[in-house]
Amino acid sequence: MDRATLSELQTQMERLADGDRSAFHPVFAVLWPLLRRFAARHLGPEEAEDVAQEALVKIFFRAGEFDPSRNALAWALGITAFEIKTLRRRRLRRREDAVREGSFGRLRDGAQTPEMEAMTNDTERMLQEALGALRPEDAETLRLYARGERPSLAAATFRKRVERALTRLRSVWRTTDGRP
Amino acid sequence: MADPDRLLLERARRAYEMGRLGAALRWSLLLLPAVGIALVCCHNPGPTLISGAGLVLLVAFCQWRGQGYRRGVGPGLVAGFVPLLLPILAQATGHVCASGGCLLFPTVCGVGGLLGGITLGVLAPRPRDGRAIPFVTACLIAGVAGSVGCLLYGLVGLGVMIAGLLAGATPVLAARRA
Numbered sequence: 001m002d003r004a005t006l007s008e009l010q011t012q013m014e015r016l017a018d019g020d021r022s023a024f025h026p027v028f029a030v031l032w033p034l035l036r037r038f039a040a041r042h043l044g045p046e047e048a049e050d051v052a053q054e055a056l057v058k059i060f061f062r063a064g065e066f067d068p069s070r071n072a073l074a075w076a077l078g079i080t081a082f083e084i085k086t087l088r089r090r091r092l093r094r095r096e097d098a099v100r101e102g103s104f105g106r107l108r109d110g111a112q113t114p115e116m117e118a119m120t121n122d123t124e125r126m127l128q129e130a131l132g133a134l135r136p137e138d139a140e141t142l143r144l145y146a147r148g149e150r151p152s153l154a155a156a157t158f159r160k161r162v163e164r165a166l167t168r169l170r171s172v173w174r175t176t177d178g179r180p
Numbered sequence: 181m182a183d184p185d186r187l188l189l190e191r192a193r194r195a196y197e198m199g200r201l202g203a204a205l206r207w208s209l210l211l212l213p214a215v216g217i218a219l220v221c222c223h224n225p226g227p228t229l230i231s232g233a234g235l236v237l238l239v240a241f242c243q244w245r246g247q248g249y250r251r252g253v254g255p256g257l258v259a260g261f262v263p264l265l266l267p268i269l270a271q272a273t274g275h276v277c278a279s280g281g282c283l284l285f286p287t288v289c290g291v292g293g294l295l296g297g298i299t300l301g302v303l304a305p306r307p308r309d310g311r312a313i314p315f316v317t318a319c320l321i322a323g324v325a326g327s328v329g330c331l332l333y334g335l336v337g338l339g340v341m342i343a344g345l346l347a348g349a350t351p352v353l354a355a356r357r358a
Contacts, residue, residue: 060192
């Protein structure tokens, strides 16, 4: 953006803040392509279009409060950047929800029929019993391992503990369930 | 301009007007305490309520419309608050008119109007190049704000206050013009 356009945007934005409606169209004509390009640099084409639109509407909503001592371009880009950040945060949250939904979904899928549900419940009950028969340290190690967590130990030490706990679990499982 | 852009333009225009309106209403709501005090003090709240609502709406309109209209709001309110508050303060002293000939309250309105008029004459934007809107807005707001206080004493109070405003503002404006 050249200096003349920047200075024109500043002037028109000040007029718009003062309530001069004739400055509306020039500000729109400068800001819309600019915000679209700015958003496209950070997001995919469809998301960029949506975010640029939302940002533009917000900029005009707050245009009456624009402080003429501020730089109009920096102000407009700041609002757009905030919109981009908000969309990213929302997308991340949606992804986390989908992962959570997916894990429960798999559980639900695994228990589609009454027989499968009963089997799943039985297996879970037996597993809980087997874990209960283990030493508390081993049971805790396996729970942490299942959750993908690791206590404040060296990775190799934790791996060794998991191996030992699994060996003990298999041994308990064999004796309680009678399976090899 | 393509259709989607036209739709966006309309949406942006609506957002602009809504944003201005919201800000104007928030601004004009700051006048509510003054109107509320006047309402608490008066025995006949109807006219005071009408002029108070008129003041809030007038200020909201001027703030929303912007430009010259907005430039008249500040001076108008400063000038109008003198005749708005003086009668309320006089009422708060607890003075009771012993006879129908008591002139305290009309005098208070007159003095308030006179002081407000001088303030208006000093602060009001000068009407120049045929642009009288800020000046007219300032005078209108000063008059309506003053009426909120002076209507406590009925139409006599209002009339005396307007006469005071004119008497105070005219010489100052004439001196500024000279």
